Amino acid sequence: MPAPSISSVITGSGSFIPANIIDNSHFLETEFFDAQGHRLVGANETIIRKFHQITGIQERRYADAGMVNSDLGYHAALLAIENANIDPETLDYIIVAHNYGDVKDGCGRVDMVPTLAARVKHLLRIRNPYTVAYDLPFGCPGWLQALIQAHYYLQSGDAKRILVIGAETLSRVSDPHDRDSMIYSDGAGAVVLEALETETKTGILSHLTVSDTYSQAHWLRNTHSYNPDKPQEQLYIKMDGRKIYEYALTTVPQAIQKCIQKAGLDLDDIQKVLIHQANEKMDQAMLERLFKLYGKAEVPAGIMPMTVNTLGNNSVATLPILYDLVQKHQLGDHTLEAGRPLVFASVGAGMNANAVVYQMP
Template sequence: MTLRAQVRGVGHYLPERIVENTELEGWVDTSDEWIRTRSGIERRHFAAESEHTSDLAAKAAEAALTDAGLKATDIDALIVATSTADLTFPSAATMVQAKIGMQQGFAFDIQAVCAGFVFALSTANAMILSGQAKRVLVIGAETFSRIMDWNDRTTCVLFGDGAGALVLEAAEGTGTTDDRGILASDLHSDGTYRDILYVDGGVSTQNTGYLRMQGKEVFRHAVEKLAATAHSALEKAGLGPDDVDWIVPHQANLRIIKATAQRMGLDMDRVVVTVQDHGNTSAASIPLALSVGKQRGQIKPGDLLVTEAIGGGLAWGSVLLRW
């Protein structure tokens, strides 16, 4: 018998407020055409003033539990991937734990910026394989609209708010790549690239700060590293790009998504794309795309998926799973 961490349910939540590119034209020196051409983004969602990251995460969690046919009392562990937690402490995860009525088990946050969900998924898989947990609720949630510099048109138009969640469950497999569940993961980081994507503030600096990004450098690293980590995860499982049904990438920029797919030798009709409607939701983007992809009827049971992401740190990685 081989133990696998299988997807039992998926869900997402988006704030009610939709901000079209044309609305941003009144805030900053930009245009709908400029944003679409450079990023593929057409609109994004912004959290209401009274909404916080844990609120978005809790609603996504409840949607995933409903999809799984489970209750919060069935969950052993809860992980929230986020860079925009409500407070310095406690963790957003413990706040979500309280909001959904999960009084057992344990909860914690993971911070790897846009790669956070991939890191959280890999961590949840390890906990299931080690026997620490049978069911893990893995959430990516962000309110990046709160850390935008609205004088910097190169970054403020790219990001949005949202949350997505998966329920992973321990199940028996055959030990082959036909098994449902996580088949391989591949994680990396390199702190020498800190200055190309970061927030210029934090707790110990006594300043909240704003997101800063060297767009051209991020683009170059993203295309190279995302394709490489996806190939690495496939190689670990003894599979290749031709075996992949869907790439579900971090939804940062349509040009990055297209370039990465091209490097992998895959057509765009095998890529789940949601960036046009959500913008870059950082750690929330992959679970959001998984949930939307399932709703659209794209992702079906038995499909082989590659999820990959890169974020500040730099931190990047991928997870290969069969739905």
């Protein structure tokens, strides 16, 4: 008989979605400026309507004033640990993907020492000194890249059980005078990834990552507020939306296709495509481009669940939140069928993009 395979399998998931719902009407009284510091022409109703048409975002979530990013990650981790039914002392690694650390409400300063992973481990009251806790900043694809790293640890035999968290509070680093700020939100998601003996390979089947920095490194960056009356030393997240949109449409579908090919599968084998929730129009365009790469004009209904409409873009948290909601039957009629593969994919600052083919056990 062939030797059993060591598979990297998600055994538990959890998500923490802040209770504060911020509707698009929240921005009706906002003063919006362009990159040159000029007040945007036109009524805010028009600006917000166009924003909704492009992004699909109707509302987003903001963290409570008394909470920071590591708190969000901790609550998501608790739920993932409970869902996996494990003792947290048995974790070999805790990896937290984020980009801005803990940012207190109304402060704007990035706090990353100690690491968020260390803070989460502290909040979990884990005594085991061999539970290694570290952070991974990799733009919006950070959580998926952390999952890939965890997979390597498990496949090498260095670890048996890893907690992978994606958490961000982008509302606290977005310029309130930049219309792009309406995209950003807060949240956290987590999974427990374990090395399990299986008769055939399941869980993570393949992965692929690309980093394009030659001319693309600063398409997402930190600069001052567009409002010239605001202190210019304060930095906020900024992006070249059109360039990122075009990059995503070119890069992500090809990355997914190559990842599916690495797994020895075809697009018809894939039950769901879980894409980073940045922009509804962009995600739909990437999915359509993926199907065109396979010579398919029709995209099956229901293959791409979405959360961006009501949760906004919370960066590294979007994929683990999306997975958790679908896995727990909390996102409409979407379900995940055992024994069939799905695809994770993300794109963001760097510019970085990645994909994982994951077969449900």
